[in-house]
Amino acid sequence: MPATPTRRRSLALGLLLGCLPALACAGQAAPPRMPTATVTARVDGLSLSDIAWLRRDGFGLDSATLTRYRQLGRTRFLDGELAGADDTLPPQVAAQIQAFPVVGTPLPALLADFRDRQKQYKDTPAGPAKDAAKKALAQYRRGLEQQAAQAELLHAIYGGDQLKEQMVWFWLNHFSIYANKGPVRVFAADYEERVIRPHALGKFRDLVMATLQSPAMLVFLDNVHNVQGKTNENYARELMELHTLGVGSGYTQADVQQLMRVLTGAGLMPPKLAMRGGRFGRERPGVVRDGLFVFNPAKHDFGDKTFLGQTIKGSGYAEIAQAVDLIVRQPACAHFVSQQLAEYFIADRPPPALVDAMARTFRRTDGDIAAVLRTMLLSKEAAAVGGHKFKDPMRFLVSAMRLGYDGQPVPNALPLVNWLRQMGEPLYGRITPDGWPLDSASWTGSGQLSKRFDFARVIGSGRNRLFAGNDGSGAKLTNDPPPGVPDLQGSALYRDAIAPRLSDATRNALAQAKSPMEWNTFLLSSPDFNYR
Numbered sequence: 001m002p003a004t005p006t007r008r009r010s011l012a013l014g015l016l017l018g019c020l021p022a023l024a025c026a027g028q029a030a031p032p033r034m035p036t037a038t039v040t041a042r043v044d045g046l047s048l049s050d051i052a053w054l055r056r057d058g059f060g061l062d063s064a065t066l067t068r069y070r071q072l073g074r075t076r077f078l079d080g081e082l083a084g085a086d087d088t089l090p091p092q093v094a095a096q097i098q099a100f101p102v103v104g105t106p107l108p109a110l111l112a113d114f115r116d117r118q119k120q121y122k123d124t125p126a127g128p129a130k131d132a133a134k135k136a137l138a139q140y141r142r143g144l145e146q147q148a149a150q151a152e153l154l155h156a157i158y159g160g161d162q163l164k165e166q167m168v169w170f171w172l173n174h175f176s177i178y179a180n181k182g183p184v185r186v187f188a189a190d191y192e193e194r195v196i197r198p199h200a201l202g203k204f205r206d207l208v209m210a211t212l213q214s215p216a217m218l219v220f221l222d223n224v225h226n227v228q229g230k231t232n233e234n235y236a237r238e239l240m241e242l243h244t245l246g247v248g249s250g251y252t253q254a255d256v257q258q259l260m261r262v263l264t265g266a267g268l269m270p271p272k273l274a275m276r277g278g279r280f281g282r283e284r285p286g287v288v289r290d291g292l293f294v295f296n297p298a299k300h301d302f303g304d305k306t307f308l309g310q311t312i313k314g315s316g317y318a319e320i321a322q323a324v325d326l327i328v329r330q331p332a333c334a335h336f337v338s339q340q341l342a343e344y345f346i347a348d349r350p351p352p353a354l355v356d357a358m359a360r361t362f363r364r365t366d367g368d369i370a371a372v373l374r375t376m377l378l379s380k381e382a383a384a385v386g387g388h389k390f391k392d393p394m395r396f397l398v399s400a401m402r403l404g405y406d407g408q409p410v411p412n413a414l415p416l417v418n419w420l421r422q423m424g425e426p427l428y429g430r431i432t433p434d435g436w437p438l439d440s441a442s443w444t445g446s447g448q449l450s451k452r453f454d455f456a457r458v459i460g461s462g463r464n465r466l467f468a469g470n471d472g473s474g475a476k477l478t479n480d481p482p483p484g485v486p487d488l489q490g491s492a493l494y495r496d497a498i499a500p501r502l503s504d505a506t507r508n509a510l511a512q513a514k515s516p517m518e519w520n521t522f523l524l525s526s527p528d529f530n531y532r
Contacts (some may be wrong), residue, residue, distance in 0.1 A: 002314075016353055019280075038440070048385045049383045049385055050074070050077070050383075052383055052384060053074060057382075058163060059162055059166055059399050059402060060162075060402035060407050061167060061403060062407050062493065063112040063406055063407065065162065066496060068080075074383075075378070078163070079372065081161050082373065084161060085371075087159070087161045087164060089154075089160070090158055090407070090525070096154060096411070096413075097231050100147040100150065100188070102144055102188070106336065107190050107271075107292055109271075110186050111186050111292065112271040115271065117140060121137045145179045145185045146414060147189065148186075148428060151426060152168070153413050153416045153420070155168065155192075156168075156169060156394070158407070158409065163373070163377075164200055166345075167200040167201060167369070170198055170344055171200055173430075174242075175217065176215060176435035177191060177216045177428060178430060179428035179429065180429075181219065183215075184428075185428070186215075187219070190216070194270055195211060195214045196210075201369050203366065203369070204333075204367035204368060205366070208243065208327070208328060211243070212263075212266070218235075218268060222237035223235040223267065224268055226263055228264050231264060231301075236260040238253070240259065242433055242435075244328060244333045244336065245332045245333055246373070251308065254306075255307055255308055256304060258305040258312075258451060259305075259307055261305050265295055265297060265300030267293075267299070268293065268294065269291075269293065284298075285297075286316045302314035303474070305325060310326055331359070331363065333358070334360075335356075337367075338356075342376060343438065343439070344438055345382070346381050347381070347388040351381060352399075354376065357379070358375050364479075374405070381455070385501075389531065390440035390531055392436065392438050393443065394518055396452060397416060397419060400455070400456065403488065404486045404520070404524070411468075412466055413466070415465050415466055423448065423451050424448065449525075451523050452530065453521070453525040456523075457517070459520075460520025460523070460524055461484060461485060462484045485520065488523060489519055489520075501528060503528055506523075506528045
């Protein structure tokens with residue numbers, strides 16, 4: 001009896017899931033084994049080591065990346081990325097991002113509109129009008145979050161500096177925020193565009209200060225409620241535990257409480273007052289304002305503090321900068337940040353010698369992120385053949401889009417947001433402040449792999465809504481025809497950067513494909529593609 005599409009899907013999915021090594025030994029997935037005969041192979045100037053390095057350096061490969069790498073070589077290519085030499089987007093994609101209201105609207109106006117809509121709903125009398133207002137408010141709130149997520153995904157897929165794009169995502173997850181808490185969804189796009197992105201490759205201290213003053217972080221971790229006489233230690237605790245020093249680094253609960261006192265009075269400017277550019281209440285010397293951020297000395301604890309063994313004199317806003325300086329200069333901070341970076345880029349358990357080298361660079365350069373990345377990416381581990389990291393959903397989705405469409409802009413990024421949510425890693429959707437887990441074992445369950453097969457099929461078939469108008473959340477309607485089934489098998493990108501590293505199991509699976517769509521599906525859901 002001929003195989004039906006359903007039976008073929010089940011057969012192919014079982015075959016590809018069977019290609020994954022057994023998830024034994026504490027649930028740790030093992031990478032696919034590369035044939036030893038191909039380890040030294042070269043294709044058009046690229047070795048397997050080059051390909052492995054590029055797969056770590058960026059979200060995923062495309063033709064433009066290979067061309068630039070061939071022209072420059074590894075060191076010049078990397079130095080150009082670290083210097084922001086190609087931090088560009090295709091004009092169509094840049095315009096698409098700017099068209100989103102959450103990106104193009106000034107933040108005070110956006111927040112004022114959000115609060116006006118909430119008040120309008122609250123003031124609507126009970127009855128059908130109230131029900132309609134509730135539905136409209138929910139749609140508006142959902143739209144804000146979706147626009148912010150679309151903007152980040154478009155940057156990740158089409159950004160010319162792929163190392164920077166990975167770092168933007170890494171820091172968004174490291175300094176995680178949750179969009180569904182209060183007005184945080186209003187601030188999410190600004191957080192990515194104007195807080196994280198400008199500091200992604202700069203000094204770590206500046207990045208910490210930028211996140212500290214961001215409305216998204218102030219609201220999410222409750223420092224807006226941290227005032228003299230009614231304190232809240234949430235942000236102070238997470239700033240040390242999750243953002244800078246890590247658990248077991250030697251700080252104490254007393255340090256958390258002292259940092260909490262330092263942070264009293266750091267909050268938000270009323271949005272309508274910020275829009276008018278007016279004075280902040282009974283403004284007096286010591287007020288510090290930056291956009292919606294305000295340090296209000298009337299709400300600050302001016303007593304002296306003892307923090308990390310040092311005395312911080314009560315002086316107002318200057319205490320915050322002094323405390324952050326103390327934190328980022330701790331050896332524990334250099335090691336913690338280096339460990340996190342190495343785990344993300346290299347392996348779940350990176351070599352201690354590599355982490356130590358990165359930490360030394362961190363301390364020597366006063367927390368220069370680009371310098372730390374250079375130490376890591378010029379190490380032998382960064383070019384090692386044979387993936388040691390299973391892609392989290394963000395890496396999988398972005399790399400599949402980069403390979404499948406190879407720079408072709410998609411007018412509607414909303415399906416990408418929904419696919420990422422269905423795979424369990426929605427942007428700005430982590431409730432707890434620790435960010436999404438990025439270790440391999442967290443993403444190798446059978447349910448996750450089944451979802452990946454589904455979305456590999458959707459991307460590989462060309463039958464999706466990426467080239468259709470969305471529901472009004474920002475992207476314009478388009479008359480562009482869909483591109484059809486991507487020709488991955490016949491592409492130079494596949495020939496040069498994918499085919500040389502495929503395992504025998506994946507080659508056998510691809511040989512059983514009955515159509516170009518099935519072939520694409522099998523490739524994008526294969527272990528070789530899902531491991532870095």
